[in-house]
Amino acid sequence: MQAKETLLADLVQGRAQQFQVPLYQRTYSWTEKHLKQLWSDILEQAELLETGGKASTHFLGSLVLAPSPQNEATFPRWLVVDGQQRLTTLALALAAIRDHIAGTQPEEAERIDEEYLINKRKSGHDHLRLLPTQADRPPFAAHIRGAVTDQAAGGGVAAAYGFFRRKLVEADDPAAPQDVFRLEQAITSRLTLVAVTAERGDNVHRIFESLNNTGLKLSQADLLRNYLFMRLPTRGEHIYETYWLPLQNSLSNDELEQLMWLQLVLDGDDRVRRQDLYTAQQQRFEHGEVGEPEIEAYIRELHRHGTLFRRLLHPEEEPDASVRAHLHRLDAWQAQVTYPALMLLLDRRERGELDSPATARAMSYIESFLVRRMICRVPTNNLNRIFQAMPGQLPLDVPVDQGLHQLLSADNRFWPDDDELREKARTAPFYQYGRWNQRRMVLERLEESHEHPEPVDFAAAQLTIEHVMPQSPGDEWLEMLREDAADSESTEDLHARLQHTLGNLTLTAVNSELSNHPFERKQGLLQGSHLEMNRRIAATERWGATEILARADELAERAIGLWPAPLRGVGRAERSRDWHLAHQVLAALPHGTWTSYGDLAAFLGSGAQAVGTHLANTPQVANAYRVLTSDGKVSDGFRWAPQDTGGDIRARLAADGIRFTISGAADPAQRLTSDDLALLIAGADEDQTDGEDTTQDTATAGQGEETRADRFIRQLTADDSPETVEAVRTLLARWEALGGWIGYGAGHVTTSAFLVLGEAGGPGHGIWPLTLYPGSGRGGTAEVVFQHLAAREPFTDRALRAELLRRLNELEGVDIPEGKLELRPSFRLSLLEKDHNRKLLTETLTWFRDRWESGRTS
Structure with a gap:
């Protein structure tokens, strides 16, 4: 047995060979948590290469190899006893780099392929330099060979490849651009492995157990303290x-x-x-x-x-x-x-x-x-x-505060000036960016700028962020928007563009009578608010596009007064940065999904026409052809961007898993809205909901007060049929009979009900498969929180989430595409009126509980 430190370049580069993952090994199981940590390590090593830093390389872990029974003198084959997750991940990262540069630097893409990923003169399985375990071979081979099919689109392998494609687009950020070849060098020459190579007859499994029998490690602080004393x-x-x-x-x-x-x-x-x-x-x-x-x-x-x-x-x-x-x-x-x-x-x-x-x-x-x-x-x-x-x-040579002002105003710091702040206050979907506590703090500071003689105690007020024009508008709201819509923009697109902007958001602790009622019914409640911003909204005669933009302008001026501007005279790159965000979210589109120009424009805070013009004139934007009209058609003005491959666009869409209706339109179930797009690139620390709205609290209210449970049922009753309400009550009772509990959201405009397993006290303490929402004029919905489950064991395993999707799709009227397996799709609560659907959903929830309990004990 030999053990030595090595690099990926030394391990796989330079000759035809193969690393085989035995069939008894588990399938690829790295989740986004593991991938994010690895990507962070890669970026750090790339920065060290850029600056010439002498810091040590990053130790990635061990690799235990043994000669394969199929070994040949001219074609060495090795069994990967330990380390297959690392090798598979690094191979997928290199494949993503190869495909990222294939359109602009095909010779370099071919070099990466031949040096690390394939055995050029071999065929069949031997063509692959890494051969995963049997279940992972089709998707891995498809991504290495570059022809991804529907069969290969799902699973952990596809998710990891998609993660790296997305991060490579993100790494082109003009504020901190990364050299893609430096990233390649970091992967192949800065991540070290300890390779333990066994001879025939060595007990490789004993080696594996020894390497993984880790104890409690000393922290950096412990080590330094011991050294000092x-x-x-x-x-x-x-x-x-x-x-x-x-x-x-x-x-x-x-x-x-x-x-x-x-x-x-x-x-x-x-x-x-x-x-x-x-x-x-x-x-x-x-x-x-x-x-x-x-x-x-x-x-x-x-x-x-x-x-x-x-x-x-x-x-x-x-x-x-x-x-x-x-x-x-x-x-x-x-x-x-x-x-x-x-x-x-x-x-x-x-x-x-x-x-x-x-x-x-x-x-x-x-x-x-x-x-x-x-x-x-x-x-x-x-x-x-x-x-x-x-x-x-x-x-x-200047006072400290002035020097700090200069530093933050420097080129490539991207500290927005007053003009950009005014523009983004009008156009950017404020509700979809940053953490919920950050959004709320901005609104609190804007309220404080009114200098009310009796300041609000925000810590005690328990305010939540609410939309004045609701997210699910009724007919009265749509009629008002119709008056403001330009000829080239639909009412729905205008609503999508304005609903999450700063001008349409406020803070409130008023009770649920606000709901999604017409503006006239909201005015009285807002007028009685202690918040000046709400009284000003109430003093407005109507609440359409004109009023939302006017309020955005007012709030922008207040923001300019609160938060100092950068020093003038520095270079800016607002446009390229905005389009970079578009490129990033398009690169993240899951297989089998599409979006519209209006959805992408609402996500960016731009205009649909500007989006179309940019995509038509910018080459090498991943998945640009998957942006369609709102009715799922290829735009009449669509053309391939210069240098793009081109070809039959419908064939390309079909190859990407897009289904077409009998009228030739893309399946609307596979469409991603602006809210879905925001979820696609939300980081783990970027909660897309107002945190107060998802706080679990099962405490009973005081005498005469309405409990959260009562509020939920009352809002549901106001909008859905008695049959639907009774079906939901039955569902909640069955969930409690399974050992779960119901957490009710703290939202006042629209509340929610969470079907939770685990410790009581808040969503962060448990796991839940569904969130139920009253309809607010459109009928109640059950949201399937795949995005939440992806970070919670055992449902970090994508196969389990896919099984949950399959079971839910057995309900009559539910058809959630696999492309939404990382998002939060929903179905109508009215479907539960059917006995068969209630039975199937109860069976699905029982399965969910059993998987969760077995994951806790394993």
């Missing part, structure tokens, strides 16, 4: 009691590790990673003459910084009111990414280099930078780099 032979006890023990008692181990990392960053090390903290600090101490006095000075400085760091974690400990207010807001924003800049400001203030007003002013620039970027939908993927580099880049 080993170097304090005479003063260790005094320093421990005076500085270290109080520091350790005031911070958790994770917080202490973060503080140690921040101290390195404040010292100008803008590339250090937290996982390299121990090595980086050790190297600093190993250079030059470092004795006990220097070690003591480091720990004393760490202790001083610990007091400052606690103010970021607990803003109430900050003595200055203005600085404290900024820290509270940044804490509510969950802006941990800004910690290097905030620590820099607090440190400079303590050193006497700036006073509290200047500190607050500098923090206002940081807050504005985050808020304006969120309102204008600037991607957040380069924020770590921006703030980590700040201590080393701060100008020395």
Whole structure:
């Protein structure tokens, strides 16, 4: 048996060979959580290559190989006893890079294919350099060979390939562009593996067990602490009691590790990673003459910084009111990414280099930078780099607050100016970007700008974000919109374009009478609100497109007054950045789905005609031909962009799994709306719903008050037939009989009911397959939360989610396409009036409960 460190390039490059995954191995099972971590590691290594950094390569894990029984002297074959998930993932990442550049650099795409993915002169299974286990072979081979069929479109292999295609489009972000060949080099030459190669007769399974029998690992903070006190032979006890023990008692181990990392960053090390903290600090101490006095000075400085760091974690400990207010807001924003800049400001203030007003002013620039970027939908993927580099880049010839203003205003920082803020307030779907707490904080600050003599206690008010013009408008709303729609835009497209914009959103704690009723019935309730923004809405005679845009203009001016602008004279790239978002979401379209020009325009905050023009003139936009008219037809003006392959567009659509109706239109069930598009690229930390609306609370109301359960049934009764209401009551009772519980949402305009398994106390504590919503004028719906399930065991296994989809599609009237398996599709609650459908759904929920329980015990 031999063990050695190797790289993917050394392992697979240069000769014909094959790595075979035995049939007894489990199928490919990496989820998006694993893929995101790997992608983060790849980006870090690519950045190190770009800067010439000397930091160590990233250790990816072990690989246990044994000679295959089919081994030949001229064509070596190896059994992959351990490590098949890593090898499969890296191969799919390289295939995605190959296909990403195939249209513009075909020779480089062919090179990647021949060096890493295929054995050029072999055929059949031998053509593949990696041969997965039998169940994974068809989809893996299809993605390596580049001809994806319906059979290969689903499953974990397809999901991983799609993830990397999407991330490669995202990596073209003009704010932080990545060289695709540097990403290739990071994958093949910066991710290290320990390859254990067994001889015939070795017990490879015993090797596997030994490698995976891991114990509790020491943290970076533990390692560094041990190192420091080993170097304090005479003063260790005094320093421990005076500085270290109080520091350790005031911070958790994770917080202490973060503080140690921040101290390195404040010292100008803008590339250090937290996982390299121990090595980086050790190297600093190993250079030059470092004795006990220097070690003591480091720990004393760490202790001083610990007091400052606690103010970021607990803003109430900050003595200055203005600085404290900024820290509270940044804490509510969950802006941990800004910690290097905030620590820099607090440190400079303590050193006497700036006073509290200047500190607050500098923090206002940081807050504005985050808020304006969120309102204008600037991607957040380069924020770590921006703030980590700040201590080393701060100008020395100007005051600290002015220097920070200059840094954030620099080219490629994309801090939106006033004109862009005004435009995005009118057009961008504010409700679909950022985290729910960030959206609510923006609206709270806008309300505070009215300087009401009796300020609202937002912490106690339990306000939620509500749409004034509802998301599911009734006939009265549609008639009002029809008056405002231009000749070239349908009423539905106008609604989709405006519903999520800032001008149509407000905060409210009023009860459910608001619902989706006509505007006239909302005015009285809004007039009685304590919030000035609601009284102003109530004072408006109607609420159509003109009024929504006018309110957006007013809120934009308030936002400009609240959040300072960047300095003038820096380069901007708004248009290219906006279209980059379009490219990113089109690259993420699942197999078997399409979208319309109006849907894509509403998602972007653009116009449908502009979308069509851009797609027609921009080559190499993935899936551009899957953008159709709202009725599912190829646009009369469609043409292939320059340099695109072209061909019969209907044949291309059919190959991508698009079904056609008898009239020749694309199947409307496979259409993705603007809301679906937003879900496609929502990060794990970007909750697309107002967080208060999904809070679970089964507590009973006080005497005479309406419970959430009562509110849900009342709203359902107001819109659906008695038969549907009774069917829903039966469903809820059956779910409780299965051992589940019902959580009712806190929304006042429209509530919801969650069918939950697991610990009570909120959605984050359990798992739920369905969310039920009253109809609000359109009939109640059951939302199937595939996106939620994809992050919760055991349904991280895509095959289980696909089985749930299959079972639900057995209900008469339910036809959810597989392309929506990562989204939140829905069906009408009225379908449950049929006994057969209720029986099938109960069986499906029983199956769901059994799978969840077996996953907990396995």
